[in-house]
Amino acid sequence: MSRTMRILASLVVIAIVAVALGVFIIRGPAPLDFAGGTKVALADYRAGKPTGVPAKLEKAGMVERGEYLAKAADCMVCHTSPGGKEYSGGLGFKLPFGTLYSTNITPDKDTGIGNYSDQDFLNAVQRGKRHDGARLYPAMPYTSYTYMSDEDVLAVKAYLFSLPAVRAKPPENTLSFPFNQRWAMIFWSAVFNPDTRFAPDTSKSPEWNRGAYLAEALAHCGECHTPRNLGFALDNRKKFAGAITAGWHAFNISSDKATGLGNWSDADLIAYLSLGHAPGHGSASGPMGEAVDHSFSQFAPEDISSIVAYLRSVPPVPSPDLPATTAPVAPASHKDGITADARGKNVFASACASCHGWSGESPVSPMATLTGTWAVNDPAATNVAQIVLSGTKRHTPDGALSMPAFGNAYSDDEIAAVANYVTARFGTKRSKLTAKDVAELREQTAE
């Protein structure tokens, strides 16, 4: 070998090692690596049954089991457009580089998945590979669903195929180059999709394993609550540490005491997941509100408890952008406490005070209490602005309580002012939203 060839060969080797190292560093740990125990194949696990449906449905038919699992995986919310038929797709995902539309997953042969074989469906859900061989974008959380057992994925298919076929073609994606190159997702998938099924951890309880399966494979909590890495995949070094997703702040759900769930009681967590509200912790709104309405509220109580047991075990990761403690109740009189920002106060007096009160403790319902919520204690005020823009509605067994959307009633400037007033009065630190920030939030959620 000549000297030049040797140098070239060395450079190639160095480049390969550098790329491999880079990929290894960017990819980071898998979602369940933190647990550290011995993992066994699902078939070899005897202590319990982490996959499948809860006991009450054990004897149910495949369609009924699939319905429970489809709800647990929350398929419907993303695969239904506003005003569209359920599961017929067309919901737009606004990304910085264009809009991506969800697909029709009803059994229509032309526009849906009516021609999918079992293997096609497994390929799509677990590997992000379409019937025609094209790659799915990871807006479809197949890197989470890949942990589902084949049996559960096929039960979901049976359920979807039991639904009426809807003829509906979603709009074409409007992604810009290079993001419109679907084939390139082969490489993304090779690096970031583990393409492996859930493996129970024998050092943990059966309840933990069930919770891990539900949270990771089905509910895909991390897709919103875990920050993303350079490759737009989940960065599990900061597992559940909170992130901005679809224009909303998905708060820290690690076990960190100050900024995560470490100080929530079991009862609080159970109430929040199953009803969308826990006293002093606010009400689920935006994407989490949808997750509660269509998914968590349908979970069997023992499945909710399993998720809680699992969440407790996720290592604490603090959120440096949040205060260590939330602010106490504000003074009862509008004159005491924060008085700056006359415009924000004016909007608050006209539009907000009659339900939320000047103290932040609602005279109407604990569900409308602002005190103690992360939304008002987040100095970025992202969710305050979002809820003001689009309103919120909580369904409970005793009926629904809702806040109207103020997006059309107030200007960007007024919404920024009231968000800044609200964070100053009821939170720990006044936010500094501008009209431009509010305009951007409108843009991200417009649909």
Added chain:
Amino acid sequence: MATTLTINGETKSFDAPPEMPLLWVLRDILGMTGTKFGCGIAQCGACTVHVDGKAVRSCVLPISAVANRAITTIEHVGSTPSGAKVQKAWLDAEVIQCGYCQSGQIMSAAALLAATPSPDDADIDAAMAGNICRCGTYVRIREAIKLAASGRQS
């Protein structure tokens, strides 16, 4: 669903779904039409009633949220000390023009005086900003609240 509420000191039972707003129960089921429907989204104040003495908008308030709480409407507010003072002042100052928003204005003013017997302009702004009047009677509303608070009424 059978529901029981305490309205103006009386127990009222009726059939209504738990998410029905209180305003619908008052007007359509109980026939108490003094409380007005304005915007239906808590933006105009015409539907204001008192729940445990505080002014709230009944158009967005589901009845499931007010079980076991004391509800007072415009029909009964005159029997509270601050409500009586406000109604008297409203007549003395001839506040009302078309009148549609006025039961809400009176309810908000009565709740204000009950909590803050001598309100200044800032207090009036904070309490009354959510009550809109298309006739523009705001100047007389402010005047009447001050009159009611002054104790100078005949």
